[in-house]
Amino acid sequence: MPPARSRPTSLYAALAAAALTVTASAVALTVATPPVAAAACNGYVALTYDDGPNTGTTNSLLNALRQAGARATFFNMGQRVQQNAALVRAQQQAGHWIGNHSWSHPHMTQLSTAQMTSEISQTQQAIQQATGTAPKLFRPPYGETNATLRSVQAQFGLTEVLWSVDSQDWNGASTAQIVQAANSLTDGGVILMHDGYQSTINAVSQIVTNLANRNLCPGMISPTTGRAVAPDGTNPPTNPPTNPPTNPPTNPPTNPPTNPPTNPPTQGPGGCSATVSLNSWNGGFVATVRVTAGSSGTNGWSVGMTLPSGATVTNAWNANRSGSSGAVTFTNVSYNGRIAAGQSTEFGFQGTGSGTGMSPTCTAS
Structure with a gap:
């Protein structure tokens, strides 16, 4: 267990509630005491x-x-994100973390690889x-989950997160039962709850x-381990798992469909290189492109590639796209253009037809 430390300053400490009581003769100001007193954080839960x-x-x-005074992780459905984008922004602006929970909440393991990819990619784009x-x-x-689904997740750079405690709110658990379930959380643990039940909302304070x-203390979920850590991600649990994610299934695929790049990196005139890996199936593919900065780093990048005859790009993530067939260009989005020297970022795209033989060329700025 990590050494005790002062509880991190809450995002909401600066927003401590103030109630103004206005009367005919005076205005009285009352500052509310934060609901949870400061405490030493000997561990974190999600x-x-x-x-x-x-x-x-x-x-x-x-x-x-x-x-x-707590932060949480919201696993949102893509359809509902699309319908309620303002609520997703409210989650983000309140300091919470947002995860992908598929587009339509299907039984993912009953889907084809292409359908799995679509469920995940549409939600990534919507969020x-x-x-x-x-x-x-x-x-x-x-x-x-299964090996195929985990391989698709890997194409998007996603860490699979299950849970160590099930609140059973989806099964009609009362507020008291949800609180009792949370009492079994231990350092690094993750509790499953749902946005949709008043009993769950009522349980938050207790x-x-x-x-x-x-x-x-409530913390974030590490994208490296899938376990709860401090909100800044700097304090992992004492014994992090050696094979994340930590939740079952415990047998990760030994031969994921992502193939190592078959084309050597190409150095663009601006000082970056790009490699592409493919996950292909009959009639379609997902490409993951790794962009690596040269010795001077980048403030932005552009990757061009020529698609094979008959191939078409249908969507992309972590990059802006120009064109859908023939010569296609991908450029960085706001959060992944700056890359330190020798460091990398990834973007991906989905297409129809065959992606075999694509050779990316990177230009940095």
Whole structure:
């Protein structure tokens, strides 16, 4: 267990509630005491909420978390993100983390590889369009996963996140039962809850209070380990797993469909290089492109490539795209243009036809 340290300053400390009472003769100012007293953080847990955003409950849940001084991870559905982009931005602006929970909440393991890819890629795009940032975490609906799904997740740079505690709110658990379930959380643990139940919203304050009484603090989920860590990501648990993600299944695929780059890196005139890896199936492919900065680093980059005859790009993530067939150009988005010398970033795109033989050329600025 990491050494005790002062509880990190809450995002909401500067927003401590102030109530103004206006009367005919005077204005009285009352500053509310933060609901959870400062405590030593001897460990971190992740509060997670699935299936949002929802017009009827998301704002209430955000208010409850704000009042408790807690941050959480929201695993959002792509369809609902598209319909309620303002609520996703509200989650982000309140300091919470946002993960991918598929587009339509299907049984992912019953889908084809192409269908899995579509569920994930559409949600990545919807969340990026709403917030400016693509998720790094993916929670499969129903917790159902397999080797094929994990390989598709890897194409998008996603870490699979399941849970160590199930609140059973989806199964009709009462507020008291949800609070009791949270009491079994330990350092690094993740609790499954949902955006959509009043009983879950009502449990927030008591969950956070009980955690503080045990010197546990709400934290973020590490995209490296899939476990809860400090909100700044700098304090991993004492014994992080050696084979993330930490949740079952415990047998990762030994031969994922992502192939090592078959084309050598090409050095562009601006000082960067690019390699491409393919995950192909009959009639389509997903390409992952790694952009590596040269000795002077980059402030921006552009990758051009010529698609094979008959191939068409249908969507892209972590990059802007110009063109869909023949000569196609990808340029950085706002958050991944600056790359330190020798460091890398990745973007991807999905296409129809065959992607075999593509050779990217990178230009940096």
